[in-house]
Amino acid sequence: xxxxxxxxxxxxxxxxxxxxxxxxxxxxxxxxxxxxxxxxxxxxxxxxxxxxxxxxxxxxxxxxxxxxxxxxxxxxxxxxxxxxxxxxxxxxxxxxxxxxxxxxxxxxxxxxxxxxxxxxxxxxxxxxxxxxxxxxxxxxxxxxxxxxxxxxxxxxxxxxxxxxxxxxxxxxxxxxxxxxxxxxxxxxxxxxxxxxxxxxxxxxxxxxxxxxxxxxxxxxxxxxxxxxxxxxxxxxxxxxxxxxxxxxxxxxxxxxxxxxxxxxxxxxxxxxxxxxxxxxxxxxxxxxxxxxxxxxxxxxxxxxxxxxxxxxxxxxxxxxxxxxxxxxxxxxxxxxxxxxxxxxxxxxxxxxxxxxxxxxxxxxxxxxxxxxxxxxxxxxxxxxxxxxxxxxxxxxxxxxxxxxxxxxxxxxxxxxxxxxxxxxxxxxxxxxxxxxxxxxxxxxxxxxxxxxxxxxxxxxxxxxxxxxxxxxxxxxxxxxxxxxxxx
Amino acid sequence: xxxxxxxxxxxxxxxxxxxxxxxxxxxxxxxxxxxxxxxxxxxxxxxxxxxxxxxxxxxxxxxxxxxxxxxxxxxxxxxxxxxxxxxxxxxxxxxxxxxxxx
Numbered sequence: 001x002x003x004x005x006x007x008x009x010x011x012x013x014x015x016x017x018x019x020x021x022x023x024x025x026x027x028x029x030x031x032x033x034x035x036x037x038x039x040x041x042x043x044x045x046x047x048x049x050x051x052x053x054x055x056x057x058x059x060x061x062x063x064x065x066x067x068x069x070x071x072x073x074x075x076x077x078x079x080x081x082x083x084x085x086x087x088x089x090x091x092x093x094x095x096x097x098x099x100x101x102x103x104x105x106x107x108x109x110x111x112x113x114x115x116x117x118x119x120x121x122x123x124x125x126x127x128x129x130x131x132x133x134x135x136x137x138x139x140x141x142x143x144x145x146x147x148x149x150x151x152x153x154x155x156x157x158x159x160x161x162x163x164x165x166x167x168x169x170x171x172x173x174x175x176x177x178x179x180x181x182x183x184x185x186x187x188x189x190x191x192x193x194x195x196x197x198x199x200x201x202x203x204x205x206x207x208x209x210x211x212x213x214x215x216x217x218x219x220x221x222x223x224x225x226x227x228x229x230x231x232x233x234x235x236x237x238x239x240x241x242x243x244x245x246x247x248x249x250x251x252x253x254x255x256x257x258x259x260x261x262x263x264x265x266x267x268x269x270x271x272x273x274x275x276x277x278x279x280x281x282x283x284x285x286x287x288x289x290x291x292x293x294x295x296x297x298x299x300x301x302x303x304x305x306x307x308x309x310x311x312x313x314x315x316x317x318x319x320x321x322x323x324x325x326x327x328x329x330x331x332x333x334x335x336x337x338x339x340x341x342x343x344x345x346x347x348x349x350x351x352x353x354x355x356x357x358x359x360x361x362x363x364x365x366x367x368x369x370x371x372x373x374x375x376x377x378x379x380x381x382x383x384x385x386x387x388x389x390x391x392x393x394x395x396x397x398x399x400x401x402x403x404x405x406x407x408x409x410x411x412x413x414x415x416x417x418x419x420x421x422x423x424x425x426x427x428x429x430x431x432x433x434x435x436x437x438x439x440x441x442x443x444x445x446x447x448x449x450x451x452x453x454x455x456x457x458x459x460x461x462x463x464x465x466x467x468x469x470x471x472x473x474x475x476x477x478x479x480x481x482x483x484x485x486x487x
Numbered sequence: 488x489x490x491x492x493x494x495x496x497x498x499x500x501x502x503x504x505x506x507x508x509x510x511x512x513x514x515x516x517x518x519x520x521x522x523x524x525x526x527x528x529x530x531x532x533x534x535x536x537x538x539x540x541x542x543x544x545x546x547x548x549x550x551x552x553x554x555x556x557x558x559x560x561x562x563x564x565x566x567x568x569x570x571x572x573x574x575x576x577x578x579x580x581x582x583x584x585x586x587x588x589x
Contacts, residue, residue, distance in 0.1 A: 107560035243548045312525040319519060323500065330501065332575055337566035344576045349503035358515075361502055365512055366519040368500040369491060382526040422518060 007032050008170040012079055012227045015173065019078040022066055026078030030059035030122055033080050037124065037171045045146045046156075046166035048085050049093050049126040055080065058122045075230055077120030082172045084163050085126040086133055086209040087218065089113050092123075096209050097141035098131045100335045100355030110207020111239045112176060112218050119234050124172055127162030131357045132326065133178055133211045135159050136186055136428045139416065140359040147416075148191050150454055154413040157187030163221045164191040173222070174231050178208055180216040181314050182408075182432025185444035188221055189457020190413035192446045194228045194474070195221045199464050200439030201246040203232075204239030212321035213244075215314070215436040225445060225474040229253035232467060249465055256468045257475040262296030264473065267401030269304035272431055276307070278411045280450035285407045285458045288447035291480055292405075292473065300401045307430040310390050314433035315426065316370055316383035322360075323367030329355060362422070387437045394438040398463045403473055406431050408444040408457035435461050443470040445478065491516060 007015065007029050018024035034052050041047050062078040072078070083089065086096045088106040090113075095101045109117070116123070130140040138146045138161025146161040148154050149169040156165040160177025164187030167175050177184040179197035188195025196219040203218045210216075220231035236248040250256075268289060273282050293299050331337035331351025338350035356364070370379035397404055409428055419425045435442035440461050447458040460470045493509040496516070504512060558571060565573040 104564065107556050107564065240548070309525050312522040315519055315522050316526065327501070331566060333561070333573055334564040334566070341576065344578050345501075346503070347576055348501045349497075352501055353503040356502065361500075362512060362515040362519070364500050364502065365496055366516045369496055369516060369520065370523075372496075372499065379520065379523045379526070382523070386526055422515065426522070 008036055008173075011224055012173050012222070012230055013075060015079055016072075016075040016077065019062070019066065020072050026059040026062040026066075026122065027056060029078065030055050030080055030124070033124060033172060040169055041166075041171060043147065043152055044149055044156075044165050044169050044171070045144050046127055046162040046169065046171060047082070047125045048095060048097065048128050048143055048162070051092055051123055051125045054092070055122050055124050062120055062122070072120060074119040074234060076116065076234055078122060079120075079174075080122045080124045080172055081116060082124045082127050082163065082166055082175045083113065084129050084160050084175070084177045086129060086178060086211075087113060087176060088207040088209065089123070089126065092126065094126065094209070095143060096132045097129045097143045098355065098357065098360070099142050100329050100352075101209075102143070102336070104335055106207075108207065111204035111241060112235055113207060115234055127160075127166055127175060129162055129177075130159035130183075131360050132209070132322070133159040133180055133183055133216070134322065134359050134363055136182065136425055137161070137414070137419065138187065140357060142357050145416070148413050148454075150192060151413070151452065154415050154452075154454065155190065157190035157409075157413060159183040159187075160195075160221065161187045164188050164193055164195065167191070167193045167221050167223055170223075174227060175221050176218055176235075177221050178216050178218050179436065180212050180318060181436050182429045184219045184221060185408050185432050185442060185457065185459060186428065188444040189408035189446075189455065189459075192455030192457075193221055193223055194225055194446070195219060195444045196228050196232055196467065196470070197435060197442045198232065198236065198467055199441045200436075201244050202248050202441070202465065202467070203235045204237075204242040204245045206239055206241035210321075210325040212318040213325060214321060215318060225471055225478045226254060226257060228443075229257060229471045229475075246465075248467075250468045253468050253471050256472045258472070259476045259479045260296075261292055261473055261476040264297045264403070265300045265401040266292055266297045266473070267300045267302040267397055267404040269302040269306075269397065269404060269406055271303065271305050271307060272406035276410050276427065276430070277407055278451070281407045281409070281411060281456050284448040284450055284456040285405070288458050288477060289405055291477055295476055295480055297473070302397050302400060302404070304393060304397050304404070306390055306393060306434045309386055310434045310437055311426060311430050313383040313386035313390065314429065314437060315366075316379050317387065317437075319363045319367030320370045320380050320383075321367070323364045323371060326356075326360070326364055331355075359422075390434050391438040394434060394440060394461070398461075402462070402469055403466075404461040406459050406461075408432065408459040412450040412452065412454035412456060431459060440464060441467045441470055443467075443474055445474045447477070447481075
């Protein structure tokens, strides 16, 4: 591979092989990405912090190790990456796209950050998001707007809009986002890339700034299914610092990518294709189902009447957990402190009023109310019951099929300001939240174009720890429709 | 729809709101809670405590001392500190303008 090739178009595995053999310099690769970011990110707005000096030093260190005869132990050695700005990085600003943490420099690394460093990864910077991961469009960042590279007049999706847009624009080979109710999958769909929300507990949440702890997972965003499987392989596993994390039964998610889906049962839940689903999205996803059928998969019609009640349960539970988790931001130990206050209570209240944006305040207030005396059973208690019903319904559906296929979002990416009504915005999450409520793995991958030439995403949901199955189906579709150079 | 006391709610959430903001957020909070109407129509016979128990069945970390962040690292990110303490407004006593150590 020549260093003059357009390296930023290459799959991770190809770059990795070239670095391992000394054919490609990690520093040259890093510099090419940094140049592309400087030339293009002004229009996209994906990066909040660029760590160019640290990245070049890390890449040069990789080259030195190769020149001394080291054989890289991991495929991510020397490969640049970027992180959503709610994943903490020691010595590097972590803002959550909020005025509250605009100058916060964490004293420790998240477990996923450490794992990628240990794999030889080269951190290019931190990426934009909806403030504290609350949003579906990317329009709720306090530090700037991210646009989808497919049409800069449209949103990149949220809350991991920066990671999805950066990967889609070729500014970084892969990025990590976090998914609480669809926040990896929705922007992946809007930007035409691959996004995985792993099984709850598959990836450590230590160092992920908490929004709704019982729902969220960190997941990779990439340009191909194979790349995604490669990155997730480096992330999964038990972490003593996250009591909810588990060992994963699969160590290498690439091993099962053989393109064979013959005999696999693909569930098609009719309620996910009905009212509220745009015709262009529905048609694209059903065409994708037909591709899988042509490869030998069996399509299984399902009834899964979940979208609306799931959405209600999700918003109650996530708002309640947000009101509790974000109580720590009080102007005392870290983050923004109000300039003027009279006593400790006004220090808390004014710091939070100045530091949080409107969407965050809205959810904290709703969550505080849902947890308050006299209303707990009516809102939060019922939401917990509904969550159990969602889990049971998904388990039942997955006893009839190997994966559930649906649209990721009801529409393609909308234009800025088109959904000023927050209730309308929330409907965008209706197909993604069931997987979070049930703790199931879910993958979004591109499946054609819809209105305005915008990408459409299809979602695959599987049983707990069945990420390998999702990758297997997605890879088969990707090879069948893109062919060739996906590794 | 349940009546919402925005004075009490902003105090409980510890977010200072102007009267105008209280009106704006009242509509926002009502919009989120209206989603809960879909839940109130459901059978509520299931036990919320049981549901919560099932959700939080993860094993707890053993309760043993472990290394924590260095004090200097903590103080470096505090909005206000003095000597080896984070400083906050005085909580007890008659001099509210004086900073106290926490």
